[in-house]
Amino acid sequence: MRFAIWQKLDRLTRLFMPLVLSFLLVILSVVQTPITGHAQISPVLALASIYHWVIYQPNLLPLFSVFILGLLQDLLTGTPVGLYTLVFLTVYGVALSQRRFLIGRSFIMYWFGFGVISLMASVESWMLASIWNWALLDFTALAFQFIISVSMFPPLAWVCLRWQQAFLPQDL
Amino acid sequence: MEQRSNALIRIAVPLTSLLQRFMYLGLILLAFGLMLFSKVDVMLVDRVRAEVTDAFAPILEALSRPLATVSDGMQIFQSLNIIRENNIFLKTENAHLMQWQAVARKLRAENLALQQLLGMVKDQNAIYTTARIIAGSGGALSNMLVVNSGEKNGIRKGQVVISDLGVIGRISEVSSRSSRIRLLSDINSRVPVLIENNRTRAIVAGNNAAGTKLIHLPQGARVTLNARIITSGHGGAFPPGLPVGIVSSVGDSGIKVQLFVDFSRLEYVRIADFGLDGLEDLLDLSIQKRSGLSKVGRQSAKK
Numbered sequence: 001m002r003f004a005i006w007q008k009l010d011r012l013t014r015l016f017m018p019l020v021l022s023f024l025l026v027i028l029s030v031v032q033t034p035i036t037g038h039a040q041i042s043p044v045l046a047l048a049s050i051y052h053w054v055i056y057q058p059n060l061l062p063l064f065s066v067f068i069l070g071l072l073q074d075l076l077t078g079t080p081v082g083l084y085t086l087v088f089l090t091v092y093g094v095a096l097s098q099r100r101f102l103i104g105r106s107f108i109m110y111w112f113g114f115g116v117i118s119l120m121a122s123v124e125s126w127m128l129a130s131i132w133n134w135a136l137l138d139f140t141a142l143a144f145q146f147i148i149s150v151s152m153f154p155p156l157a158w159v160c161l162r163w164q165q166a167f168l169p170q171d172l
Numbered sequence: 173m174e175q176r177s178n179a180l181i182r183i184a185v186p187l188t189s190l191l192q193r194f195m196y197l198g199l200i201l202l203a204f205g206l207m208l209f210s211k212v213d214v215m216l217v218d219r220v221r222a223e224v225t226d227a228f229a230p231i232l233e234a235l236s237r238p239l240a241t242v243s244d245g246m247q248i249f250q251s252l253n254i255i256r257e258n259n260i261f262l263k264t265e266n267a268h269l270m271q272w273q274a275v276a277r278k279l280r281a282e283n284l285a286l287q288q289l290l291g292m293v294k295d296q297n298a299i300y301t302t303a304r305i306i307a308g309s310g311g312a313l314s315n316m317l318v319v320n321s322g323e324k325n326g327i328r329k330g331q332v333v334i335s336d337l338g339v340i341g342r343i344s345e346v347s348s349r350s351s352r353i354r355l356l357s358d359i360n361s362r363v364p365v366l367i368e369n370n371r372t373r374a375i376v377a378g379n380n381a382a383g384t385k386l387i388h389l390p391q392g393a394r395v396t397l398n399a400r401i402i403t404s405g406h407g408g409a410f411p412p413g414l415p416v417g418i419v420s421s422v423g424d425s426g427i428k429v430q431l432f433v434d435f436s437r438l439e440y441v442r443i444a445d446f447g448l449d450g451l452e453d454l455l456d457l458s459i460q461k462r463s464g465l466s467k468v469g470r471q472s473a474k475k
Contacts, residue, residue: 082206
């Protein structure tokens with residue numbers, strides 16, 4: 001009986017891990033790092049995590065949690081509330097629709113897919129912020145942010161992949 | 173039995189996919205609604221943001237400490253590298269500053285004597301609180317910093333945030349343990365300033381990027397490159413004379429201002445209470461006006 005409870009608890013924690021990892025990345029992306037100009041172009045780390053889990057284990061990152069992640073990102077970073085919520089939801093939708101195409105491909109293909117989706121996310125966030133502020137915002141900082149997000153993807157995807165192989169049952 | 177479960181699956185699968193699709197659409201609409209709502213009720217959204225940030229403040233603080241230690245270590249290493257050049261530079265600068273000190277002392281004495289002569293009213297002395305930055309803005313779309321002191325430490329909305337180099341911004345949201353600074357480079361930041369050498373009034377406006385601009389200059393105003401920009405104190409939100417930046421370029425696209433403070437290198441900031449409540453006063457005034465108007469309306473209705 002006791003054993004069963006522990007087993008259940010163990011399974012539950014394993015299942016919640018993608019969500020916890022994504023939350024951690026949201027929090028990590030607002031921590032001030034002492035690199036010149038970094039505050040302007042710090043990458044949206046959670047994007048990589050959402051992309052990865054939607055492609056490999058979509059049932060572990062339910063739609064509602066993506067909404068909450070976006071809301072938290074908005075509240076912590078100081079962007080208009082709802083902006084990253086919309087961006088994350090779009091990324092979720094697009095990645096889910098391209099899942100069959102992207103799953104099981106080579107890593108370069110997988111990375112390229114993230115590049116396309118995160119470029120779309122950058123343009124979307126730029127458009128939404130411009131409309132919200134009713135002023136044409138500067139895109140250069142966002143372009144740098146996009147480049148950094150894409151170059152940060154391999155290490156993040158590696159962590160997610162290792163995590164998945166180590167802790168998650170393969171038959172989900 | 174098997175047939176029944178098959179039939180159930182046949183109905184259930186499209187139903188769940190339909191439900192999920194509705195949920196997706198619903199959440200997208202909800203996000204849109206939130207964006208609109210944050211435009212309408214700014215106060216409430218600010219309040220919620222402050223509370224959420226406050227809840228995450230301990231985590232952010234814990235995470236920012238090791239990073240600060242690493243950066244300190246790196247700085248020690250870097251400074252070791254250039255210690256000789258630094259020494260020579262500092263010696264020449266020191267000699268130069270000693271001359272300035274003599275001039276400043278003379279001017280101060282003269283200033284005090286003149287102030288006494290004229291019976292001038294003195295500005296109120298500021299009360300400073302030093303706070304540590306625990307979170308950056310995290311992206312290109314916002315220009316905010318979060319510090320680890322709040323209402324408990326006497327921080328109030330609208331107070332001025334400065335570093336040793338100059339103005340950083342203002343407190344925009346306060347919670348019990350943390351508060352959020354709106355930087356000068358934020359798109360919604362407007363600060364009344366003076367061009368120091370010819371006392372021309374203008375406004376420093378952020379645009380969410382590095383190119384903070386000088387706007388609303390009077391017609392025919394002359395702006396020279398490298399002119400120092402200081403706060404003017406108009407509007408009662410900032411005290412006069414705080415250093416803001418220098419004019420970095422004058423062109424068709426406007427006058428760009430290079431701010432004195434590099435926001436990404438900040439670790440500690442000073443939050444100054446100058447006893448100016450420009451913002452709060454204005455808010456109070458508008459509320460009084462509105463209630464006053466409604467009173468007048470009621471009286472005329474009685475008549």
